[in-house]
Amino acid sequence: MHLQIRSLVLWPRNEQFEPRVVSFAANKLNVITGASKTGKSAVIPIIDYCLGSDRCAVPVKTIRDACSWFGVVIATDDGEKLLARREPGDQQSTGDMFLLEGETIDIPHSVREKNTNVDAVKRMLDKLAGLSNLSFNPAAQGNNFKARPSFRDLLAFTFQPQNIVANPDVLFFRADTMEHKEKLRTIFPYVLGAVTPDVLARRWELDQLVREYRRKERELSAQRTASERWSAELQNWVSEARDLGLISSDSASPGQRPEQLLASLEEVVQKTSDDALVSDSALDxxxxxxxxxxxxxxxxxxxxxxxxxxxxxxxxxxxxxxxxxxxxxxxxxxxxxxxxxxxxxxxxxxxxxxxxxxxxxxxxxxxxxxxxxxxxxxxxxxxxxxxxxxxxxxxxxxxxxxxxxxxxxxxxxxxxxxxxxSTRIQRERWRRTAVDRFLGRIEQALIVLKTPDGDPALAAEVADLKVRLDQLRAGISDGAARERQKAALARVTATMARLLPGLDSERPNDPAELNIDDLTIRVTGRSGRPDFLWEIGSGANWLSYHIAAMLGLHDLFLSLKTSSVPSLLVLNQPSQVYFPRTLAKEAKEGDDPILGDEDIAAVRKIFVTLGAAAKASKGLQILVLDHASKDVWAHVDAHLVDVWRDGKALVPTDWLAS
Incomplete structure (x- = not known):
C-alpha cells in the first residue's frame, strides 16, 4: 500500500501563530536529529493518533498544552489527504477529526471545527489499504482475535518507538499486550500474502456450502429412513384403504408384490370420499x-x-x-x-x-x-x-x-x-372425514414410497454441493497456504542474512529467521540449537535484528502484487543502545550524550543500512528520529528534515511563551 508521510502539522492554541509544519521526502531515508526533550519521541504518537489510535499517547504538558490540533498529510495512490485530530484535553482521546482530500493539500491556517470522526477515517484507511471485510474464521464470530483485518493492525509493521526498537522481548509495535499479540498472529499469513482476500472469500463460501450440504444431507437421510419405515407398513396402508371402501378386497390380499400395492394406492389417491360411500346409504x-x-x-x-x-x-x-x-x-x-x-x-x-x-x-x-x-x-x-x-x-x-x-x-x-x-348420518359424516384424511396422508406418503432412495432432486443437489465443496477445498488447501507462507518467510530470512553483516551484530553469519508463532527472531548457532531474541545478550544485537527484520518484511511487502501494509517505517532513537547510562545521566537537559568512536561507527552502520534499503526499494519511506548528528551519517543517502537543537524543537518556543 502506497502511504507515506508528506508533512507533520501542529496547530497552536494561539491562532496568531502559523501552524508548525515538518515536511518529509518521499521514498527516502528522512532524518530528524536533535537533543533530548525536543519532541522527537512525540512524532510517532502524533502520527499514530492522527491515523485513528484509540488513545492519545502524545506527551502531556509542553506539547499538548501548546497545540489545539495535530495532523498529518499522507500521500496515497488516491491523492493526498490531511488527517487532523483535536487535542483531547482532559480526555484520553477524542473522535473529532478534520479531513481534506485532493491531488495536493494546502494546509489551512487553522482548524476550527471537525468535519468527520475517527471511525469514518478508519473506514477510509481500511478501504485505501484494500482490506477484506471478512473475518479470518467464519465459525468464530464474536472472536476479536479472528476478526477482519484492519488498517490499525498493520501499523505493527510501521512503527518502532523507543521502547520497541531494541527490545529483546517485543519485536512489533503494540505487541506487548495479549490482545494485539493474538491479532498479529492471526493477520500474519494475510500480510505475508499466504492468505489473500480471495482465499478469505472462498473460506466464507466454503463455510456456507458446508452448512447447506450438511442440512440437505440430513434432510435426504431423513427421507431415506422414513422411506424404509413406510415401506414396511405398505400393507397397512392398503388394508386401511380396503376398510374405508376405497379398494376391493382382492387388491389388499397378502400375496401381492410391493409394486402391485403401490399401483393400488396410486389409484386410491385419484378418488374422493364420495367414492367410498356404501351402497345401502341410498336407502336411508x-x-x-x-x-x-x-x-x-x-x-x-x-x-x-x-x-x-x-x-x-x-x-x-x-x-x-x-x-x-x-x-x-x-x-x-x-x-x-x-x-x-x-x-x-x-x-x-x-x-x-x-x-x-x-x-x-x-x-x-x-x-x-x-x-x-x-x-x-x-x-x-x-x-x-x-x-x-x-x-x-x-x-x-x-x-x-x-x-x-x-x-x-x-x-x-x-x-x-x-x-x-340421524345417528347413521353422523356415522357417515365421520366416515367421510376419515376417508378425506386418509387420502391426504397417502398422497404425501406415496411421494416417498415411490422414491425409496429419497427425493431425486434433493439427492442431485447434495451431489452437486459435494462437487463444489471438493473444488473449493482444493483451491484453498491449508497445504498451499503453508507453502506460500514458507516462501514468504524464506525471502525475509534471505534479506536479513544480507543485511546483518552490515549491522553491529555479534553473530552476523548465523541464520536468523522470523518466527511468527512467537513473534520474535530465532537465531541458529553452529551447534544447531535455536536461540530466541530474548536469549541473546547486548542491546546492539537486539537493535540489529529489529532493523533487519523490519527491512526484510518491507522488502517482501513491496514485492507482493498487492500489499495492504503502508510503505512507511518510523524508528525512534535507534542509537540509544550506544549511550552509556552514566553519560546519559550526566548530560544536561537539551544536551546530547557523548558517543565514542566505536559507537559512532556502529551508529553509522545503522544509517548506511537504512539509506541503502530505502534507495533500493524505490517505494519505501523511512523516518529516523535520533540524537545522532549529521556528522555521524554525513555520507549516507538521506534527507535531513530538521535539526532540533539550540532552542529549536518540535513546538516553537514562542508558542510556549504565549
Missing amino acids: AAAAETAGLDKEEGEISLQLAEVKVRLDNMTKLRSTVTDYTGALKKQRDRLQLSRWLRDLAGSTDATCPVCGGGLDHATDELDALCDALANVEANARQFEPVPAAFDKELVQVREQVRQFTDRLKGVRSRKQAIEAR
Whole structure:
C-alpha cells in the first residue's frame, strides 16, 4: 500500500501563530536529529493518533498544552489527504477529526471545527489499504482475535518507538499486550500474502456450502429412513384403504408384490370420499336428503364466491374514483393562489403580500402555475363522477350477497338438524372425514414410497454441493497456504542474512529467521540449537535484528502484487543502545550524550543500512528520529528534515511563551 508521510502539522492554541509544519521526502531515508526533550519521541504518537489510535499517547504538558490540533498529510495512490485530530484535553482521546482530500493539500491556517470522526477515517484507511471485510474464521464470530483485518493492525509493521526498537522481548509495535499479540498472529499469513482476500472469500463460501450440504444431507437421510419405515407398513396402508371402501378386497390380499400395492394406492389417491360411500346409504331417506343438501351447499357457495368477487371489484373502483377526485381538488385548491398573485403582478408597483418583495420578476413562474391550474380544472371537468346506475348496481350486488349468505345458512341449518336426528348420518359424516384424511396422508406418503432412495432432486443437489465443496477445498488447501507462507518467510530470512553483516551484530553469519508463532527472531548457532531474541545478550544485537527484520518484511511487502501494509517505517532513537547510562545521566537537559568512536561507527552502520534499503526499494519511506548528528551519517543517502537543537524543537518556543 502506497502511504507515506508528506508533512507533520501542529496547530497552536494561539491562532496568531502559523501552524508548525515538518515536511518529509518521499521514498527516502528522512532524518530528524536533535537533543533530548525536543519532541522527537512525540512524532510517532502524533502520527499514530492522527491515523485513528484509540488513545492519545502524545506527551502531556509542553506539547499538548501548546497545540489545539495535530495532523498529518499522507500521500496515497488516491491523492493526498490531511488527517487532523483535536487535542483531547482532559480526555484520553477524542473522535473529532478534520479531513481534506485532493491531488495536493494546502494546509489551512487553522482548524476550527471537525468535519468527520475517527471511525469514518478508519473506514477510509481500511478501504485505501484494500482490506477484506471478512473475518479470518467464519465459525468464530464474536472472536476479536479472528476478526477482519484492519488498517490499525498493520501499523505493527510501521512503527518502532523507543521502547520497541531494541527490545529483546517485543519485536512489533503494540505487541506487548495479549490482545494485539493474538491479532498479529492471526493477520500474519494475510500480510505475508499466504492468505489473500480471495482465499478469505472462498473460506466464507466454503463455510456456507458446508452448512447447506450438511442440512440437505440430513434432510435426504431423513427421507431415506422414513422411506424404509413406510415401506414396511405398505400393507397397512392398503388394508386401511380396503376398510374405508376405497379398494376391493382382492387388491389388499397378502400375496401381492410391493409394486402391485403401490399401483393400488396410486389409484386410491385419484378418488374422493364420495367414492367410498356404501351402497345401502341410498336407502336411508335422511342420507339421501343430506346428499342433496351437500350438492346445494356447493352450488350456493360457488355463486356466493362469484358475487363477492364482483362486490370487491366495485368497492375498489368507487374508492379509486373518490381518491382521484380528492387529489384533483387538492391540486386545484393549492394552485388557486397563483391567479390572485398574477392579478397583483399586473398592477403597477405590485409587491408580494407575504415577503413584501417585487413581483415583476415572477411573471413567468406565475404563468406556469396558472397553466397548471387550468390543466387540473380541465381534467376535473372531463372526469365524470360515478353515475347513479353504478350505485344502483352496487346495491343490487350487496343484496345478492345477502341472499346467497342467507340461503347458505339455511342449507347448513337443515343439514345440522338432519344429522342431529340421524345417528347413521353422523356415522357417515365421520366416515367421510376419515376417508378425506386418509387420502391426504397417502398422497404425501406415496411421494416417498415411490422414491425409496429419497427425493431425486434433493439427492442431485447434495451431489452437486459435494462437487463444489471438493473444488473449493482444493483451491484453498491449508497445504498451499503453508507453502506460500514458507516462501514468504524464506525471502525475509534471505534479506536479513544480507543485511546483518552490515549491522553491529555479534553473530552476523548465523541464520536468523522470523518466527511468527512467537513473534520474535530465532537465531541458529553452529551447534544447531535455536536461540530466541530474548536469549541473546547486548542491546546492539537486539537493535540489529529489529532493523533487519523490519527491512526484510518491507522488502517482501513491496514485492507482493498487492500489499495492504503502508510503505512507511518510523524508528525512534535507534542509537540509544550506544549511550552509556552514566553519560546519559550526566548530560544536561537539551544536551546530547557523548558517543565514542566505536559507537559512532556502529551508529553509522545503522544509517548506511537504512539509506541503502530505502534507495533500493524505490517505494519505501523511512523516518529516523535520533540524537545522532549529521556528522555521524554525513555520507549516507538521506534527507535531513530538521535539526532540533539550540532552542529549536518540535513546538516553537514562542508558542510556549504565549
